[in-house]
Structures are given as C-alpha cells and as structure tokens.
C-alpha cells in the first residue's frame with residue numbers, strides 16, 4: 001500500500017508553493033526644482049516585529065479588498081502620520097523569508113503632507129547612495145541596486 005501523501009501547511013517555510021503575502025512599500029523621494037531625484041526615506045523596523053531594527057522602506061501588508069495605493073496610504077498614515085499624494089508603481093519583487101513569502105509592491109512617492117511622527121517608536125533617516133544606516137533588510141537591497149542603476153552610481157550601495 002502506498003504512503004498517504006503528506007502535505008505541508010500553506011505557510012510553512014518548507015512549502016515551495018506557499019502563497020506570497022502582498023506588501024505595499026513606499027519609497028519617498030525628494031526632488032529638486034529640475035525634477036532630479038535625491039534623498040530617499042528609510043525607517044527602522046519596530047521592536048517586536050521580525051527583523052526588528054533593520055532598515056527598510058515604510059509600508060505594510062495589504063488588508064482584504066485594498067489596492068496597493070490604498071494600503072500604502074493607510075500604512076504611512078498609521079506609521080508616520082503623513083498623508084501621501086499619488087503612489088507611482090515602480091517595481092515588484094518577491095522575497096522568500098523563513099517567516100513568510102512576500103510580494104513587495106514598491107511605489108515611488110514624491111508628495112506628502114504632515115509632520116513625520118514615529119508612531120511605532122521606529123527611527124527614520126533620509127539617505128542617498130551609499131546608504132549609511134545599517135543593517136539593511138534583505139528586501140531593501142534590490143531597491144538600492146535599482147537606484148544605483150537609475151543614478152549611474154558605481155560602487156557599494158550600502159555599508160556593512
């Protein structure tokens with residue numbers, strides 16, 4: 001008699017078929033009068049979350065029925081106290097972490113209103129290449145490489 005087929009839980013890190021969780025990520029970028037892009041915002045992951053203290057772009061998981069832009073607007077209001085203008089879809093990247101498989105929807109944001117408030121006791125840092133804060137979340141590294149390609153930046157994208 002054949003063995004019964006063993007199935008892994010959908011979210012098991014050992015299950016290659018586990019479904020990715022969609023995450024809306026905001027890349028806030030400053031532009032000069034000519035439209036050239038400069039500093040971008042990184043925030044540290046709050047205590048109590050996986051990868052606490054690692055630097056990333058602000059954002060979070062989509063809730064049921066939300067679009068990426070709606071989720072981003074909600075997350076940045078909740079985490080930073082700012083109201084964003086348009087979110088410009090930039091890149092989509094999947095990352096397979098031990099804790100979850102995520103599909104990251106990176107959007108550039110050029111306009112926002114309000115004072116920044118660290119509502120989750122996180123830290124914020126305006127950065128350019130090479131990024132000086134560390135450690136950087138693995139899912140953040142590709143973004144720095146996209147910036148490097150756009151900006152013709154040679155050499156390391158971050159320290160550490």
Ligand SMILES: Nc1nc2c([nH]c(=O)n2[C@H]2C[C@H](O)[C@@H](COP(=O)(O)OP(=O)(O)OP(=O)(O)O)O2)c(=O)[nH]1
Nearest residue numbers: 023025056057058059060061095100102137139140
């Ligand atoms: N916010 C954000 N998350 C990222 C980035 N890169 C990256 O791999 N991730 C991963 C880390 C997490 O596994 C996931 C985001 O989940 P999260 O826990 O921060 O989202 P959330 O704010 O909705 O958290 P929670 O309500 O479930 O506590 O995406 C990034 O640049 N920004």
